[in-house]
Amino acid sequence: MKTVLILVDGMRPDAMVQIPYAKELLEKSTYALYASTVFPSVTLPCHISLFFGVEPARHGTTTNTYMPQVRPVTGLGEILCRNGKKCSVFYSWEQLKDCTVPGDLAFSYYCSGGMYGFDVANEKLTRAALAHLQENELDFTFLYLGYPDMAGHLHGWMGAEYMESMEQSWNCIQTVIETLGTEEYNFIITADHGGHDRTHGTQLPEDMIIPIICYGKSFEAGKVLTDANIMDIAPTITALQGVAPVAEWEGKSLLG
Secondary structure, eight states: OEEEEEEETTOOHHHHTTSHHHHHHHTTSEEEEEEEOOSSOOHHHHHHHHHHOSOHHHHOOOSSSOOOOSSOOOOHHHHHHHTTOOEEEEESSGGGGGGSOTTSOSEEEEOOHHHHOHHHHHHHHHHHHHHHHHHSOOSEEEEEEOHHHHHHHHHOTTSHHHHHHHHHHHHHHHHHHHHHOSSSEEEEEEOSOOOBTTBOOSSSHHHHEEEEEEESTTSOTTEEOSSOBGGGHHHHHHHHTTOOOOTTOOOOOTTO
């Protein structure tokens, strides 16, 4: 089966559970509402840890400026590509280009959130991803929805503008899931970090706690995960694809 990973930048679980479709999806999913991200709880370090399976202290990126790895770890895209899997990414924050290395991807689509606005970019990315998936056979797809992080920084986490951005992002998620269905797809929905006031990056629970939702035929409905981490996502995706995880990865598959 194919896998779609959807990451909502800055999504706090206590905000997510206020969205009716998200609450409905939890009942049909294996999920964690108290999963952990990595420290520093900053966007690029968290994404690099997700895709390369190790802590920031190991991969070396500790700010939103990418640092080439001194002793490179094989990432999710690379190990899937080596095993004949076709991967695609759809994103609106340019720094995320470093989550993969040249040769990993069958397709990449970038839409500038800074130029169009992250709300508009969310919708453009969702439409582009669905159009491409419906026309092409892709094993793994990453869809980034960046609007809530921008709303949090501009207006504050958990405020009205932030909650509006969450609703819009979940409308995009619902469209993706209902359009593609679960006959051929498993879905993983998560965040890179949370946020408080107008910032994030600390070890406060508001910044460090993220949701992880795993939905599809490969996952048990209503199962609650009590010990989950953002670094568990890459080995879960390789397990879904029938590919062995990278030995250096620090996470575990959530399929077990």
